[in-house]
Amino acid sequence: AQSVAQPEDQVNVAEGNPLTVKCTYSVSGNPYLFWYVQYPNRGLQFLLKYITGDNLVKGSYGFEAEFNKSQTSFHLKKPSALVSDSALYFCAVRVSTDSWGKLQFGAGTQVVVTP
């Protein structure tokens, strides 16, 4: 069975500081990994995904994520956080061997960026 864990319920960071949101996964096969962001009363917005190739993936709004196979992690990063980055972030995983495979989401990490 596939699963994804986001070990931090909330991350607090000052504006201008680096932001990291952690994600680890467990799958029996090659993972496809996704990050989404959710603003209040809005649906999920796609940020980036890792399918194959370069372990560093660049996405929307200055975010990037690094795939680490040995540590089964896919942490989301932004070099300089903005107050507008305050939102709920979800990591999700799908197994490559199952083309109908459902997207398994983590519980989410609330990011709070203070001015």
Added chain:
Amino acid sequence: EAGVAQSPRYKIIEKRQSVAFWCNPISGHATLYWYQQILGQGPKLLIQFQNNGVVDDSQLPKDRFSAERLKGVDSTLKIQPAKLEDSAVYLCASSGRRTSGTETQYFGPGTRLLVL
């Protein structure tokens, strides 16, 4: 390009009543998903359609939930009768033609359901 549309945005009902949610996916998207997002949790897939056929409904409580996508475009999710634990946000998502699971899912704004 228009995004995924959902209606209504909010719904309050009493337990044992019925409710229906509507979703119109991004034009041309063959795959449609319904998710349930309970407060404090990540979205959980309820049902996945490929065109007008169901490919995964393993987590759909079939005694009370039903969904259809008759013409392979828009979809309706129904709950009858509703229970208190059905209070959640119901998200619809769509993605392009199936490849090998690499496609991105695009989400609508969701319907927030409160069952009293």
